[in-house]
Amino acid sequence: MTSIAQSGISIDLVPGWEARFQRSGASPDAVSAQSLEVGDQYSVVHLSNFSLPPDSGDYGSGAVEIMRTPDVLVVLTEFGPASVGTPMFASQGLPRIAPADFDPNRLQRVLAGQAGAQKFFTVSGRAFGIYVVLGSYNRRFRTTAMINELIRGIVIN
Amino acid sequence: MVAVVVALVFIVGILALLVAGLLRSHAEILRALHDLGINLDSSDLTSGTQSQSVSQPRLRPGIPSPRVGEVEPTDIIGVDLSNEALSVAIVGTGRLTLLAFLSSSCLTCRGFWKDLDNDFVAIPGGARPVIVAKGFEAESESALRDLAPRNVTTIMSSAGWSDYEVPVAPYFVLVDGGTDTIIGEGAAATWAQLENLMSQSMADLGLAFDREKQSSSKRTFGRGGADRAARVDQELRAAGLKPGDDRLYQVDQSSGELDQ
Numbered sequence: 234m235t236s237i238a239q240s241g242i243s244i245d246l247v248p249g250w251e252a253r254f255q256r257s258g259a260s261p262d263a264v265s266a267q268s269l270e271v272g273d274q275y276s277v278v279h280l281s282n283f284s285l286p287p288d289s290g291d292y293g294s295g296a297v298e299i300m301r302t303p304d305v306l307v308v309l310t311e312f313g314p315a316s317v318g319t320p321m322f323a324s325q326g327l328p329r330i331a332p333a334d335f336d337p338n339r340l341q342r343v344l345a346g347q348a349g350a351q352k353f354f355t356v357s358g359r360a361f362g363i364y365v366v367l368g369s370y371n372r373r374f375r376t377t378a379m380i381n382e383l384i385r386g387i388v389i390n
Numbered sequence: 391m392v393a394v395v396v397a398l399v400f401i402v403g404i405l406a407l408l409v410a411g412l413l414r415s416h417a418e419i420l421r422a423l424h425d426l427g428i429n430l431d432s433s434d435l436t437s438g439t440q441s442q443s444v445s446q447p448r449l450r451p452g453i454p455s456p457r458v459g460e461v462e463p464t465d466i467i468g469v470d471l472s473n474e475a476l477s478v479a480i481v482g483t484g485r486l487t488l489l490a491f492l493s494s495s496c497l498t499c500r501g502f503w504k505d506l507d508n509d510f511v512a513i514p515g516g517a518r519p520v521i522v523a524k525g526f527e528a529e530s531e532s533a534l535r536d537l538a539p540r541n542v543t544t545i546m547s548s549a550g551w552s553d554y555e556v557p558v559a560p561y562f563v564l565v566d567g568g569t570d571t572i573i574g575e576g577a578a579a580t581w582a583q584l585e586n587l588m589s590q591s592m593a594d595l596g597l598a599f600d601r602e603k604q605s606s607s608k609r610t611f612g613r614g615g616a617d618r619a620a621r622v623d624q625e626l627r628a629a630g631l632k633p634g635d636d637r638l639y640q641v642d643q644s645s646g647e648l649d650q
Contacts, residue, residue: 237467
């Protein structure tokens with residue numbers, strides 16, 4: 234199993250998945266992300282079962298446009314200490330994703346056929362958001378198990 | 391009596407010439423074997439070095455030694471040009487990946503850095519190209535930033551070089567992520583040589599046509615009109631259609647429309 238770690242985040246990758254760490258704010262869609270105004274961002278991790286382009290934005294711009302039906306993109310975004318303890322991040326521990334969490338309108342950029350889900354949580358005193366994009370809304374029941382297997386491999390210290 | 395003596399002298403002379411010729415031929419064979427790294431010297435025979443030298447022929451400088459055993463493909467873990475952790479999936483992907491092991495300092499690599507920055511270059515089999523450079527401990531960060539193509543994933547991973555037992559730069563490995571096997575590898579000096587090398591490997595396995603049809607090139611030629619044009623060109627080339635091909639302009643007589 235392939236493992237990757239940085240900034241206190243370690244991930245055991247599901248076969249066929251790849252990961253890219255980057256600092257928030259260094260990408261074209263960083264402005265949108267920061268408009269949440271809940272604190273500064275820190276680590277951003279992109280996880281995908283397709284080839285991640287070299288210059289994808291914090292929330293997947295540049296990657297979502299080339300997604301095909303079976304493709305999945307998971308974005309783990311850390312928010313600043315100011316976010317810890319706020320109602321938005323009240324949920325403790327890494328979340329599970331359910332098929333009902335996905336909605337074609339829950340996307341940073343709405344693309345035909347795709348669907349998104351987003352959850353916020355706190356782990357080890359650090360505030361995170363997880364944003365999942367499906368290449369096909371119709372495949373959400375099939376892909377959810379794979380996404381949760383991937384999330385189970387994430388450890389945050 | 392004199393005639394017999396003359397005849398014997400003549401025969402001995404002929405035999406002496408034959409022996410001299412044989413000795414010379416033997417010496418030339420020994421010299422040729424020695425040049426190939428095979429030493430048949432009797433003093434070495436007793437020490438057992440003959441078998442070693444026969445199994446490991448000496449190679450000219452710069453030519454990588456044959457690999458012992460097979461390399462098992464693995465994902466590549468390293469960092470990107472911003473020194474951020476990056477893992478590139480190679481196995482279990484269901485697609486072809488062309489790993490280009492390049493260095494910023496090798497002169498032969500310069501052409502490949504440029505070729506991979508060209509959106510119109512045809513990637514063998516429509517594979518996803520991934521450039522693997524050694525880690526920053528062995529590479530120049532600024533040189534890599536200047537050389538790295540915009541649209542091709544570049545990863546710094548000394549472990550990747552070690553995992554794939556890369557003997558020399560530039561070196562290329564074509565991995566089939568459907569069967570998790572290496573289907574072609576080798577060194578090349580030009581892109582044309584690389585295409586030929588990999589095309590032969592794929593043809594040997596009957597992969598070329600099928601894989602081109604399933605091209606993952608849209609990943610690499612991601613966005614924009616030029617990228618789309620490059621993808622279309624690549625798909626047409628895969629179908630055997632070159633620029634100016636008459637079949638592109640054939641008109642269906644019944645409908646008056648271009649043939650599909």
